[in-house]
Amino acid sequence: MKNLGNDKQGLIQPALVSFLSSFQKLAVFNFYCVVCDLRLQKPKEEEMKLIIQYWIRTLKIKLVWTYDFEKFIVNYANTTLMLDAFCSSSKLRKTFTGHTNVVNSVDFSTFDDGQFICSGSSDQIIRIWDVDTDKQIQSFNGHLNPVYCVKFSPYHYHKSHRNVVCSSSYGKAILFWDIKDNKQLQIFKGHNEGVYGLEFSQFNGGRYLCSGSGDSTIRLWDVETSKSLHVFNGHKDTARCVDISPLQSNNNNDNNNNKMNNIGVIGGNGYTICSGSYDDTISIWDIETAKRLIEFKGHEHAVISVKYGSNELANTILSGSNDRVVCLWDIRSGKLIREFYGHKNHVTAVAYSPFVVNNTKIGGSSNVLCSGSSDNTIRFWDVRLNMKEVFLIRGENECGITSLKFISLKKKGEDNKSTSNYTYDLNLCFGSYQGPVCIWG
Secondary structure, eight states: OOOOHHHHHHHHHHHTTTTGGGGGHHHHHHHHHHHHHHHHHHHHHHHHHHHHHHHHHHHHHOOOHHHHHHHHHHHHTTTTOOHHHHHHOOOOOEEEEOOOSEEEEEEEETTTTTEEEEETTTTTTTTEEEEETTEEEEEEEEOOOOEEEEEHHHHHHHHOOOOOEEEEEETTOOOETTTTTTTTEEEEEEOOSOOEEEEEEESGGGGGEEEETTTEEEEEEETTEEEEEEEEEEOOOOOEEEEEEEOOOOOGGGGGGGGOOOGGGGGGGGOOOEEETTTTTEEHHHHHHHEEEEEOOOOOOEEEEEEEEOGTTTTEEEEEESOOOOEEEEETEEEEEEEEEEEESSSSEEEEEEEEEEETTTSEEEEEEEEEEEEEEEEEOOOOOSSSSEEEEEGGOOOOOOEEEEEEEEEEEEESSSSTTTEEEEEEEEETTTTOOOEEE
């Protein structure tokens, strides 16, 4: 990444770092690098607004503003990502073919100045795709059973700058794969049935991994030591999906602001794990004590996807179920806030989108939720209205949506030659039942 090379760099960097707790600095530094790169490449104003707003909403940056930083950011950060603009210009951009069965999971990462997608399939193969060249660059076939979940490992990248993919399958074990060297690095064993969901922590550089299994338990792993730290018991059937609460600060102890959170104090700071199960319930667990704090009941069938909210929707959980319903839950009250109806088949994936939509019925703007389904649609919902979706994407070839992830892609300019002429786009990556991995944007 190039430096700004002028006096404003000295103004921006302290403002980004000085007022953040120590465990926020790494995420914000990545944001700062993007800002620097944007200013160097001088993209169009609309593209500048899009990428900076996306990063701010994603990373939940909280800053004490300085005058110079405010002058720079106010023109961009305060511009919201309007769903209408995305709807009017979005279309199917890319399709990656190679899997011969259901793509159960997709993830996205950037490294070595490249952009990559990993996908895990019931064909037992993990594939790595180069978004810039539209080609597969690596595959791993060490699983002997369907692959249910894949995640790029933030821990290995932050710790040793290694590009590693973590995967789970019906074969009970969790495996780690080195992309460059094409070899298996680690294996976690402890679950007694297949492992369905995986999620890395947003603290300590992704050192902790959460997993949900067909043995009805959730486990918390230390990636550094390859050891299982906690087992969470309470579900009566498969723990199908998991999520770890977002990055948090301990405002009650300013003396600890320069210390990393260790696993022994995470519960005290309020970190939790959320899980959805085939027993139709959603549970929130204390990450330190392994005790269940809340149990949500309301879905009539298996819960397939759960996500923690952030920013304006902090203290909420979003869920999707085989009962075809998307639900929004209030963590503080333990109650259901909204139900969203419209899908004609199982809801396989949910996400808090970075978009907002003008709400003409209530006034002002509303956050937008997103869900994917076996009915081959991705639907966007106004969080304040129990009404029909505000936008719908239909998948290719009526093959059904299995997974989705919002991604921000960097691409070359029109001349396609100069590496200094980049633009940025917000896109939606999704997997399907018949194998293709698609990018819509």
